Structures are given as structure tokens and as C-alpha cells.
Amino acid sequence: MLNEFANDVRELTGGPVNIEILPSGSVVGNREKALISVAWNWALERDYITLDNPTKVVKPNDEKPRDHYVTDKEYNIAYQLAEGTPYLRPAMELAYLCRMKRCEILAATKKHILKEGFDTQRVKGSKDAITFWSDRLVAAVNYKASEIESFYIIHNRYGQRIPESAFKSAWTRLKKKMKKAGIEPFNFHDLKAKGGTDFNGDVLDATGHLDPKMRKVYKRKLEVEATR
Known part of the structure; x- marks a missing residue:
């Protein structure tokens, strides 16, 4: 067709x-x-x-929201496996700690760094939010691929923004490593859902979504600890 x-x-x-x-x-x-x-x-x-x-x-088909919850063990294993592609690690941290999408992370720049925290500047009409500083978040936003200064938070060794296609390919390779390591391969967007689930508060506030229906998409576990 x-x-x-x-x-x-x-x-x-x-x-x-x-x-x-x-x-x-x-x-x-x-x-x-x-x-x-x-x-x-x-x-x-x-x-x-x-x-x-x-x-x-044309009536759309029914879709079941993805419900896989990335455990801390799975996250830590994937984080270690990402060593070969260094920019994946800070990207994972931003997705989890700030509940950000891939496109938001790749577009993030030094302008997002504020005195009180990191400005998410979400897309698609979602509410922006400032995530207060933690040691993990500070380390993520201070990522440097080389001695070359970059305007972008996530960048290559030349200081350039990472293209979406390159990031997707890198994550696909990482998922293959996850499978070999014995854990269920998860999507990058699952990290935002993990951050929303682990957040100590309303998941809609955590993810910036305005539609209450999205609570089912991002709340994937009933009892969790607060986001680190």
C-alpha cells in the first residue's frame, strides 16, 4: 500500500x-x-x-501502552555497556533524571543550565520544568567528549550535535549488547517512563504531560523510590 x-x-x-x-x-x-x-x-x-x-x-487500531519498567539493575548494566559510545551515558541520565525525550536531549544546550537547576524545555506543548541539581545531574550536563568546547550538552568529539540517526543506531547496538548480557533490551524512551515512575510525586508533573491519560503510559510500577 x-x-x-x-x-x-x-x-x-x-x-x-x-x-x-x-x-x-x-x-x-x-x-x-x-x-x-x-x-x-x-x-x-x-x-x-x-x-x-x-x-x-479510517478508525485507528487499539494500542496497548508499553509497560516495561526498567529496573535499577537493568539501568546500571546498560549504563556500563554504553562505555563504547560515551555520549549515551549522559543522555541516559538526562532521560531518567529530567524525564526528557531523545529529541529534547539532543537539542539541549548550555542555555538550559540555570543556577537553580536544568531547564528541560519540552516539546509538543508539554510543560517545561526545572530539575534541581544533584551530583548525577551535574556530572551529566558537564559531559565533555574531548577538549573542544561545545554549545550542546550531548555532542561528539568535534563538539557537534549528535544526529538523531546516529543516536538511534548507537542505541540499537546497545540493545543488542543488553540481550547478550541477559537483560531485556529496552527502548531509550523507557528511561523517561522510569524517571516518571520513580519520581516522588505526580507523574504528570514529572513528565510535563497535560493529558491525564498519559499517567498510564508513564506510571509503570506502583511502589517506587523517589528519583535519585
Whole structure:
């Protein structure tokens, strides 16, 4: 279906369209629907087509929120395994301690460092928050890949921002190491959920989400200690 759609878009625009075919499943089906919707609206805005977006009448598949809770043991093992890609370690700490997403972490700069703590500056309309300083957070934001000063908190040895694609590839390699080490490989976003679950307070305040429904997504364990 997506290949046929891509061919139609190529004919309309005269340009290349790259489509990644993912494994089948209810979640993937929802992602494909979203992709087609965005592309269709793009074509509508530019008068390539006149028909209304057909995805409006397609009911999304039910999705079960991910419920894996990353234990302290799993976190510590993964942290040690990340030694080969040094920038993964401070990124893990920011995801957990500040309940931040990957894109927020990669975009974080020295401007986020305030006297009272670290400014998360969340995306997608979520509430920003300041995480007060702890020894772990100080160590994470002071990460240096080399002697070259960088504007970005997470950076490579040349002081440059880490591209999303490079980070995803590095995390995929780390997940393979987790499996070999005998722990369940977890997604990077699971660390934000762990931080929200471990937070000593309302999980919505911890993660910056405004929708109460997100409490089920980020509260993955009933009794936990406060975030370190």
C-alpha cells in the first residue's frame, strides 16, 4: 500500500520519495495511517490533489501502552555497556533524571543550565520544568567528549550535535549488547517512563504531560523510590 502511495506522490511531484516498510502490526498500521495523512495534507495544500483526506474515516487500531519498567539493575548494566559510545551515558541520565525525550536531549544546550537547576524545555506543548541539581545531574550536563568546547550538552568529539540517526543506531547496538548480557533490551524512551515512575510525586508533573491519560503510559510500577 505504501509503495503504491509513494509511486503516486512521485508522479505528482516529480521528486524522490523514500518509504521505509516496517513489520506488520496494529501499531505499525497506525503509523502508516499517520504518514499517509501527513503526505495527503501536504499534497492538498499545494493543489496536487483535490480529494479530501481519506484517512479521516479510517478508525485507528487499539494500542496497548508499553509497560516495561526498567529496573535499577537493568539501568546500571546498560549504563556500563554504553562505555563504547560515551555520549549515551549522559543522555541516559538526562532521560531518567529530567524525564526528557531523545529529541529534547539532543537539542539541549548550555542555555538550559540555570543556577537553580536544568531547564528541560519540552516539546509538543508539554510543560517545561526545572530539575534541581544533584551530583548525577551535574556530572551529566558537564559531559565533555574531548577538549573542544561545545554549545550542546550531548555532542561528539568535534563538539557537534549528535544526529538523531546516529543516536538511534548507537542505541540499537546497545540493545543488542543488553540481550547478550541477559537483560531485556529496552527502548531509550523507557528511561523517561522510569524517571516518571520513580519520581516522588505526580507523574504528570514529572513528565510535563497535560493529558491525564498519559499517567498510564508513564506510571509503570506502583511502589517506587523517589528519583535519585
